[in-house]
Amino acid sequence: xxxxxxxxxxxxxxxxxxxxxxxxxxxxxxxxxxxxxxxxxxxxxxxxxxxxxxxxxxxxxxxxxxxxxxxxxxxxxxxxxxxxxxxxxxxxxxxxxxxxxxxxxxxxxxx
Numbered sequence: 001x002x003x004x005x006x007x008x009x010x011x012x013x014x015x016x017x018x019x020x021x022x023x024x025x026x027x028x029x030x031x032x033x034x035x036x037x038x039x040x041x042x043x044x045x046x047x048x049x050x051x052x053x054x055x056x057x058x059x060x061x062x063x064x065x066x067x068x069x070x071x072x073x074x075x076x077x078x079x080x081x082x083x084x085x086x087x088x089x090x091x092x093x094x095x096x097x098x099x100x101x102x103x104x105x106x107x108x109x110x111x
Contacts, residue, residue: 002048002049002050002051002052002053002058003049003053003101005045005046005048005049006045006046006049006053006058006061006062006065007065008045009041009042009043009044009045009046009049009062009065010042010061010062010064010065010066010069011065011069012038012039012041012042012045013038013042013062013065013066013069013070014065014066014069014070014073015038016035016038016039016042017066017069017070017073018070018073019031019034019035019038020035022035023035042062046058046059046062049062053104054104057100057103057104060096060097060100061097061100061101064093064094064096064097065097067090067093068090068093068094068097071086071090072090
């Protein structure tokens with residue numbers, strides 16, 4: 001269940017990162033409240049995940065999900081750079097996330 005909390009926390013991170021520029025420096029009340037709500041949800045879900053996932057692993061995965069997801073949003077909807085080098089770097093982050101998940105599973109089974 002902790003990994004589901006962590007994935008949900010990462011998804012909330014993507015939403016608030018994508019929404020943040022629209023708040024105009026948190027001067028637009030409705031969008032600011034929307035963004036703050038997702039920040040709070042992301043932190044809460046991350047805290048639930050750290051009940052059984054080591055904090056270093058959880059934080060790295062949370063940041064990775066947010067970084068890759070926000071970059072994908074930028075490339076797909078905001079016309080940001082889609083160069084092969086940039087995509088390769090995000091692929092490395094994704095591989096790190098998967099690696100941390102696999103290592104955590106391995107330590108959970110006593111291997």
